[in-house]
Amino acid sequence: MPVSSPSxxxxxTAAPRHRPRISLPPFWVQILAGLVLGxxxxxxxxxxxxxxxxxxxxxxxxxxxxxxxxxxxxxxxLAIAVSITSLRNVSNAxxxxxxxxxxxxxxxxxxxxxxxxxxxxxxPGHGTGLTPADGSMPESKGSWLDFLxxxxxxxxxxxxxxxxxxxxxxxxxxxxxxxxxxxxxAESLISLGETLLALLQKALWWVIRLAPLGTVGLIGRAINxxxxxxxGDYATFTVDVYIGCALVLFGVxxxxxxxxxxxxxxxxxRAAWPAIQLAFVSRSSIxxxxxxxxxxxxxxxxxxxxxxxxxxxxxxxMDGCAAIYPALSAIFVAEIFGISLSAQDYLLIVFxxxxxxxxxxxxTGATIMxxxxxxxxxxxxxxxxxxxxxxPILDMMRTATNVAGQAAVPVIVAAREKILDRDAYDRAxxxxxxxxxxxxxxxxxxxxxRGELVA
Numbered sequence: 001m002p003v004s005s006p007s008x009x010x011x012x013t014a015a016p017r018h019r020p021r022i023s024l025p026p027f028w029v030q031i032l033a034g035l036v037l038g039x040x041x042x043x044x045x046x047x048x049x050x051x052x053x054x055x056x057x058x059x060x061x062x063x064x065x066x067x068x069x070x071x072x073x074x075x076x077x078l079a080i081a082v083s084i085t086s087l088r089n090v091s092n093a094x095x096x097x098x099x100x101x102x103x104x105x106x107x108x109x110x111x112x113x114x115x116x117x118x119x120x121x122x123x124p125g126h127g128t129g130l131t132p133a134d135g136s137m138p139e140s141k142g143s144w145l146d147f148l149x150x151x152x153x154x155x156x157x158x159x160x161x162x163x164x165x166x167x168x169x170x171x172x173x174x175x176x177x178x179x180x181x182x183x184x185x186a187e188s189l190i191s192l193g194e195t196l197l198a199l200l201q202k203a204l205w206w207v208i209r210l211a212p213l214g215t216v217g218l219i220g221r222a223i224n225x226x227x228x229x230x231x232g233d234y235a236t237f238t239v240d241v242y243i244g245c246a247l248v249l250f251g252v253x254x255x256x257x258x259x260x261x262x263x264x265x266x267x268x269x270r271a272a273w274p275a276i277q278l279a280f281v282s283r284s285s286i287x288x289x290x291x292x293x294x295x296x297x298x299x300x301x302x303x304x305x306x307x308x309x310x311x312x313x314x315x316x317x318m319d320g321c322a323a324i325y326p327a328l329s330a331i332f333v334a335e336i337f338g339i340s341l342s343a344q345d346y347l348l349i350v351f352x353x354x355x356x357x358x359x360x361x362x363x364t365g366a367t368i369m370x371x372x373x374x375x376x377x378x379x380x381x382x383x384x385x386x387x388x389x390x391x392p393i394l395d396m397m398r399t400a401t402n403v404a405g406q407a408a409v410p411v412i413v414a415a416r417e418k419i420l421d422r423d424a425y426d427r428a429x430x431x432x433x434x435x436x437x438x439x440x441x442x443x444x445x446x447x448x449x450r451g452e453l454v455a
Contacts, residue, residue: 027212031277034215041216042223054224060217067207068287071200073160076286077172078197079311084176085190086307093308096417100309103409104317105354107256111248111319111401112353115327116346118244124237124328125335165286169315201290208278208291215281222392234390237332241394244324245401249276253408261415263425271295271428272407279403283395285314288403296407298428300421301414309413313406318369320398323353326373333374333383345377352376 024030038057045053087093151170153159159167179186179193254265269276275291282288293310297303327349334341352373371384414420 027274028277030212031215031281034212034281035219038216038219039223042220045220045224054221057217057220057224061214061219061221062217064207064210064214064217065282065284067210068204068282068284069163071204071207072165072284072286073163073168074196075200075204075289076165076168076311076315077160077175078193078200079289080169080172080315081176081179082190082193082197083308083311084173085179085186085193086304088180089304090302090308096305096413097308099413099417100312100409103412104313107248107252107319107405107409108317108323108354109350110252111244111323112327112350114247114252115244115324115353116331116349118240119328119331122236122240123331123335124240125332127236165315204287204290208287211278211281218281218283237328238390238394240328241325242397244328245320245397248319248324249401249404253404256412257408261412261420263411263415263420263422267425267428268299268408268411271298272404275403275407276400280396280400283392283399285318285399285402285406288399289314292403292407295428296410298424299407299411300424300428301410302419302421305414305419306410309410310406313409314403317406317409318398318402319405320401321395322369324401325394325398326353326369329370329383329387330373330377330379333379333386334377336383336386337380339379341377348376349373 025033041053041057044050045057087097090096151166153164153167153171156171158164159171179190254268257263257265257268272292272295275288275295278291279285279288285292289311292314293306296306296310301309330345330349331341352369370387371381374381374383411420411425415422
């Protein structure tokens with residue numbers, strides 16, 4: 001019988017061979033390709049009247065959004081609860097939380113001022129051809145009483161079943177604070193929560209990687225359903241929203257990063273761009289949350305602080321939806337209905353935008369916030385019906401601005417409190433959504449130059 005030579009025997013110690021991987025284009029290229037393909041397919045569906053193509057685009061986009069929404073309830077609850085308990089590992093946590101809230105308010109104040117200025121200068125409601133008869137009462141509305149009483153749920157099931165994000169935030173905050181008060185007795189519960197959150201975020205990463213395909217459906221559906229004529233009726237208002245958001249996104253945030261934090265804006269955008277572009281497509285701050293947390297960690301924000309600031313911002317920090325948009329919407333509706341706004345009304349808009357931004361809560365969009373603003377000013381709520389037609393097109397830019405602010409503020413606070421890893425910030429780069437990146441796991445929490453999380 002022939003005996004195999006030692007050289008022909010398999011080497012048990014040899015490293016396993018890896019299958020060759022298909023090299024995909026960068027994620028931003030995939031998103032851009034999805035945008036272009038969605039526009040083309042949407043235009044074809046609208047121009048040819050193809051019901052099949054229109055339904056296909058609607059199903060693709062709807063399925064992607066539904067997959068994101070599946071994770072929203074438990075993700076918000078776990079993110080808020082775990083973010084609060086993570087503060088036990090941070091020295092001077094109360095100071096960091098207070099500074100974070102302060103910068104949320106400051107940037108919201110700047111954003112609403114920009115929205116009011118643009119609205120006053122451009123008169124977005126004039127010359128549209130729209131009349132009060134074109135409006136309709138919204139299905140859901142908000143008032144200060146609804147906002148305050150709607151925070152506390154009647155039971156623990158309904159908020160998750162109906163996706164009442166603000167009530168889920170309340171439940172998560174209560175559980176997080178209670179766990180902190182229990183101390184060591186809650187360690188096993190905290191550990192379980194952290195594990196469940198990691199599992200949920202891992203599953204959500206798989207959904208996020210479908211964003212280029214979801215883009216085709218979402219953009220294609222918008223073009224097929226609304227066409228270009230609708231944008232023409234709302235041309236000034238649409239341009240105002242995009243310009244206002246762009247000024248905050250590419251003007252205010254870079255200036256604050258440069259002069260308030262002392263860091264380079266280009267490095268920020270280079271690292272944060274995946275989160276911004278995903279927010280533009282998905283129109284969901286909550287759905288973008290895992291990506292936002294990843295980019296802020298890459299920018300050198302310590303994980304212990306980052307795990308609090310980003311989830312907190314994803315549910316309350318809405319410069320696009322809760323500041324710029326309500327300001328412009330109020331001016332737009334007032335002009336359509338022939339109502340003059342006084343200086344007191346403008347101050348009320350500022351107050352509502354700065355204080356009531358939590359009403360937007362991640363996935364509720366800007367409708368609740370807009371009705372809250374209109375009801376506070378005494379403007380007809382039928383005006384919301386005028387805005388709903390164009391809302392999906394505007395929501396993309398609004399959400400991108402929201403997410404950029406949710407990433408920028410933790411960087412600013414960390415830099416000013418001297419806990420930002422500036423070496424990590426300077427070498428931060430964009431990342432790709434590939435298998436290798438997922439398998440690598442989460443990066444180690446960056447430390448300050450002093451090696452501690454102490455302000």
